[in-house]
Amino acid sequence: MKFLLVFTLVSFIISFLSDRNKTFAGTKKGLKMFLGLLPTILNVLILVSVFLYLVPKETLIKILGHNSGWLGITIAAILGSISLIPMFITYPLAAILLKSGVSYRVLSVFITTLLMVGIITLPLETKYFGIRASILRNILSFIGALIIGLVIGIFL
Amino acid sequence: MKEKIKKIISKIFLGEYIFVLMFCLFLFFSNVFSWQSGLKIQKSFVLFFVEMITFLPFMFILVGLFDVWFSREKIEKHIGGSSGIKGTVLCILLAMLQAGPLYGAFPVAYLLWKKGASIKNIFIYLGAFSTLKIPMITFEIGFLGLKFSLLRTLVTLPVFILIGYIMELYLTDKNFEMKQP
Incomplete structure (x- = not known):
């Protein structure tokens, strides 16, 4: 986090020295995006707070923790494939879940399927690529996402 | 002014x-009646909230700056129907410099197709777009750490290149x- 704050600061200064107007426009754009997403972010935080209260930590760890095995991976892969969550919300959510005892393996399977597989956007995808190519891409991406998630799980 | 306040x-x-x-x-009522369950929920909510509110604005400023300096039009100009390794690398770079959800990549993929990019590169573009966008990776590093992000990037790269090859085959x-719908 500290690294990112420093990185933002340095980028801002470089940007400001090169072009003030552009920097102003970019900052405004970023903050506007933030304000636009703020209600969604707050809602997610509320839901997660309530969820973590209702589901005891032991249960969460049992289902999605380090020793959850295939059950956790299956839940993560299905949820990741069918949901459509912007990454601005995915990562804060993942960080909270990680702190609450969910394993890296489960989280990385969730994140990779979320990024690469899109069941909800499949109808739109077929309009561009046709049915055959779209379904094949999603199946290959699903397998790929599972492999990536599992490999990350081995190392972390 | 009055209208604006009313609107807000x-x-x-x-x-x-x-x-x-x-x-x-x-x-509020949990505090008034000192209801334990409510207070517990409040405790974790405040913890999450403080963490998000201190970091998120800065990250969004970074994303905004990124957006003005690397606009899509600018990058698209550099992409033609280049083939071979150069075409693939360009497709990956183009994808990395963008932001937004996967369905935002479909129109750009169509544009690449029109400009003569190969099937392989179209799907490599989609793969890179969905997994290697720089604004997304900054978020990932911020919340899950450099190690996780680096590892995921390294493992993901060969996987979607392989997917591109299989799709073309x-x-x-x-x-x-x-x-174009």
């Missing part, structure tokens, strides 16, 4: 913040073509 007030009380307001009310001779 109606937005807060009727619009997207209604759930947040209800939650605040819930916390399968779709060649099958009259594949992209359409």
Whole structure:
């Protein structure tokens, strides 16, 4: 986090020295995006707070923790494939879940399927690529996402 | 000015913040009646909230700056129907410099197709777009750490390149073509 704050600061200064107007426009754009997403972010935080209260930590760890095995991976892969969550919300959510005892393996399977597989956007995808190519891409991406998630799980 | 204030007030009380307001009310009564469950929920909510609110604005400023300096039009100009390794690398770079959800990549993929990019590169573009966008990776590093992000990037890269090759192998001779809906 500290690294990112420093990185933002340095980028801002470089940007400001090169072009003030552009920097102003970019900052405004970023903050506007933030304000636009703020209600969604707050809602997610509320839901997660309530969820973590209702589901005891032991249960969460049992289902999605380090020793959850295939059950956790299956839940993560299905949820990741069918949901459509912007990454601005995915990562804060993942960080909270990680702190609450969910394993890296489960989280990385969730994140990779979320990024690469899109069941909800499949109808739109077929309009561009046709049915055959779209379904094949999603199946290959699903397998790929599972492999990536599992490999990350081995190392972390 | 009056209109604007009215608009903001109606937005807060009727619009997207209604759930947040209800939650605040819930916390208020939990405190008044010192209801233990409510206080426990409040404790974790405050913890999450403080962490998000201190970092998120800065990250969004970074994303905004990124957006003005690397606009899509600018990058698209550099991409033609380059083939071979150069074409693939360009497709990956183009994808990395963008932001937004996967369905935002479909129109750009169509454009690449029109400009003569190969099937392989179209799908490599989609893979890179969905997994290697720089604004996304900054978020990932911020919340899950550099190690996780680096590892995921390194493992993901060969996987979607392979997917690109398989797609091309399968779709060649099958009259594949992209359409604009």
